[in-house]
Amino acid sequence: MKGLVAENRQLVIKHDLNMPLVGEGEVLVQVKSTTINLIDLEFAKGKYDLFLKLARNNYTVKTGIEFSGLVATDGQAFKKGDRVFGYVNLLKSDKTHQEFVSVNEQYIAKMPSTLSFSHAAALALGALTSYVALNELVNLTSNSKVLIIGASGGLGVYAIQITKRTGANVTALTSDNHLQFLKSLGADDVIDYHASPLESLKEKYDVILDLSNTKLYKQVKHLLVSYGVFIPAEPNKHFLSFVMNAFRKQKTKYLYVDKGDSTKLTQIVNWVAQGEIQTCVDSEFLFEDYQSAISRFLQKGRCGRVVLNFE
Incomplete structure (x- = not known):
């Protein structure tokens, strides 16, 4: 074999x-x-x-x-x-x-x-992980706003579609060559991160899903509503942020499927x-x-x- x-x-x-x-x-x-x-x-x-x-x-x-x-x-x-x-x-x-x-x-x-x-x-795995993150880690409604960073990857393409099933508004952050494709998957807004980097965004989101695994909580907290949730793709860099959940309204949660x-x-x-x-x-x-x-x-x-x- x-x-x-x-x-x-x-x-x-x-x-x-x-x-x-x-x-x-x-x-x-x-x-x-x-x-x-x-x-x-x-x-x-x-x-x-x-x-x-x-x-x-x-x-x-x-x-x-x-x-x-x-x-x-x-x-x-x-x-x-x-x-x-x-x-x-x-x-x-x-x-x-x-x-x-x-x-x-x-x-x-x-x-x-x-x-x-x-x-x-x-x-x-991409679809199941997105399903768990967006249906079990958070409670999305038709009024929710979700930002997906790294939206064109193997997780992001499903996260867009599964989020839209809840009726929530989806903003996808990606490179300019994927803008139209992510729109076709259902993203309400698609942002070219070269033209509009994360630091320049003004909108507030209920959930920020970082599938690029490049951002820390401190880099996105200004984009979260007061009870917003930040979900990074990997926990290794976020231990302190998990500990601090007990002391703040905004939360960091981790998406992981092990069963x-x-x-x-x-x-x-x-x-x-x-x-x-x-x-x-x-x-x-x-x-x-x-x-x-x-x-x-x-x-x-x-x-x-x-x-x-x-x-």
Whole structure:
């Protein structure tokens, strides 16, 4: 079996990996498509080695979080041959940059035949994380105003669409080459951050979602209403801000999905099937051309996910 393995802080392809063992409550899935995310590159560089050790994660493949494919073994809710998409636990699970992955049934959902494997792989984590952030971390209404920083990435394209389902007003901050596309996804206002940097904005927002992971609370607090919420994409730089939540009206919250939720995945894919949410793929590469996929991921100007296909 082929897959990507981290060696000397770099990803290399191997063709002699062992097939995953299938545990209780899991099924084996033949991966058809998977994606490249920033956290994959961080795992490859050893940034989370200590956390993997604490989680007793001894799997050979450390990268790849979301995927789509065909179920290869019968489970309780899924049968061999089912077309599925989903994601894996960040620290405790086998990963998806390999031909087969063992995955808990709670982390996958069936996908319609009208949805391609590449677009399904690009949907799972981005849409689910946005769903949780905008439906569980905050209470949006039709009167809410939301600012999304980094709105053209693999999370942002879904955050726009899911926010609009609540009736809230969405302002997307992006580069000028994505203005019209983000408008087509439903953004009420799209701002070119080169022409109008964050510091120059005057509007007040109920929620600021920073998917670029470049801003601190102190840089955006002037744009929040008195009880506004700032949601950064990664918690590492925001520990002090979390502590200070107890002493101020404005809050910092963290978006993170670490549990399987097949029900929410099913809801999301139903929205796609009904044409209510659009999947967003920036580019596709064959698995063997993973280096080109990584290079594309690291380039500015992406819009949506970078996908790796096994065939």
